Amino acid sequence: MTGKKELAVAALQNGTVIDHIPSSVLFDAVKILGIEKLDTHVTIGNNLNSKKLGKKGIIKVADVEFPEATLNRIALIAPSAVVNIIRDFEVVEKHQVQLPDNIVGIVKCGNPKCITNNEPMKTRFEVVDRENVTIRCHYCGHSVTNKEAQID
Amino acid sequence: MNSNSLVSISDISKEEILRLLENARYFEENPNHKILDGKVVATLFFEPSTRTRLSFETAVNRLGGRVIGFSDASTTSSSKGETLKDTIKMVSNYVDLIVMRHYLEGAARYATEVTDTPIINAGDGAHQHPTQTMLDLYSIYKTQGTLDNLTITMVGDLKYGRTVHSLLMAMQYFNPTFNFVACDELKMPAEYKEFCDKKGIKYTEHKDFSQEVINSSDIIYMTRVQRERFTDIMEYEKVKNLYNLHNAMLDNSKDNLRILHPLPRVTEIDQDVDDNPKAYYFQQAQNGLYARQAIICRALNIDIKEVQKS
Numbered sequence: 001m002t003g004k005k006e007l008a009v010a011a012l013q014n015g016t017v018i019d020h021i022p023s024s025v026l027f028d029a030v031k032i033l034g035i036e037k038l039d040t041h042v043t044i045g046n047n048l049n050s051k052k053l054g055k056k057g058i059i060k061v062a063d064v065e066f067p068e069a070t071l072n073r074i075a076l077i078a079p080s081a082v083v084n085i086i087r088d089f090e091v092v093e094k095h096q097v098q099l100p101d102n103i104v105g106i107v108k109c110g111n112p113k114c115i116t117n118n119e120p121m122k123t124r125f126e127v128v129d130r131e132n133v134t135i136r137c138h139y140c141g142h143s144v145t146n147k148e149a150q151i152d
Numbered sequence: 153m154n155s156n157s158l159v160s161i162s163d164i165s166k167e168e169i170l171r172l173l174e175n176a177r178y179f180e181e182n183p184n185h186k187i188l189d190g191k192v193v194a195t196l197f198f199e200p201s202t203r204t205r206l207s208f209e210t211a212v213n214r215l216g217g218r219v220i221g222f223s224d225a226s227t228t229s230s231s232k233g234e235t236l237k238d239t240i241k242m243v244s245n246y247v248d249l250i251v252m253r254h255y256l257e258g259a260a261r262y263a264t265e266v267t268d269t270p271i272i273n274a275g276d277g278a279h280q281h282p283t284q285t286m287l288d289l290y291s292i293y294k295t296q297g298t299l300d301n302l303t304i305t306m307v308g309d310l311k312y313g314r315t316v317h318s319l320l321m322a323m324q325y326f327n328p329t330f331n332f333v334a335c336d337e338l339k340m341p342a343e344y345k346e347f348c349d350k351k352g353i354k355y356t357e358h359k360d361f362s363q364e365v366i367n368s369s370d371i372i373y374m375t376r377v378q379r380e381r382f383t384d385i386m387e388y389e390k391v392k393n394l395y396n397l398h399n400a401m402l403d404n405s406k407d408n409l410r411i412l413h414p415l416p417r418v419t420e421i422d423q424d425v426d427d428n429p430k431a432y433y434f435q436q437a438q439n440g441l442y443a444r445q446a447i448i449c450r451a452l453n454i455d456i457k458e459v460q461k462s
Contacts, residue, residue, distance in 0.1 A: 116262075
């Protein structure tokens, strides 16, 4: 079994590997990146042993290189995630995701009286504290940390 | 998006605040002007607020403009499910300025994003009500002759009261000293105390509405303690009368002290205070007219200096 899995990994000739995703948010990350809609080979692993995180998840997508802005969308829930870009079996680029200043359309505002929960519109949050990953709703001013944030 | 919109008091600088106060003073001396001749202003009140709406509509009328609008969303298309975006876009076709009040928080900010017509926020849920803040500032400025170095005591519901939060933010430029008087359930939220700490603003917190606090104040800003704010009704019964102001409590207060209240008041200011010259809450409401005239002119890019010359 192990050998087969490693083979599948090694078979990624071109594409993107996103590693070091905390297990608890792996499927949120899958959703944010829109991976369900892809028709290329996708391998998703979860609850793998990790020295850093205890349990981690990993996403491998063949033949797709995501725009930087798309990858950074998962920084809110998985600030530790590392992106590897693979070309011709080689890792040509490796970097951690970066939390953008504004987060548009991922997080649902926790305030039921916020306009964003009552109009067909995208949410927008500003990062107000990078250390504790706290974001504030651009519309109603309601603040949440990444641990409390609901992914829409 | 129109940069003359006013959604939150934090959108405008100290200089703009001071200019608006000067202009409000001008309108107090000269309330009737035909400077909005030919202009149409919409007052869209998705939530009823008679006091605020009449104040805005009087301001427009005294400046010679025309008003269209509604005072209750149940008679409009939004009751048929029309989005706020569509309502704003439709009304934008007709008018030069939109004054809106909405029960949802952030509604005014969103409205500025879907139109180039200037928007004035006349209250969005528990969030912002910048024209109330401007009239509070004008009332303080007028009665004290300055906004600088004043001791301001805020009393009652400091947790949910948006007027106290906005006033606190707006006073950041003027070196105030705050007394926060409230029970545990309704005390000033941590984020505003952190704001004061960050800006070097002095404040003290009190559970007692004591003589010492009253006698040190230049302004006492009273608010209503509402029963529905309490999770524990016993707690409400215990505190409901602790933050009421009676005339006798003002015996040794400063001569320049003025009592403000955003109104409507219930029992938190006793009727016996009304005849005390330090009671200022009714004039405060009147000042709303002048402050709103100044804000309407700012939104429409009308230079008051030019008006004064003509």
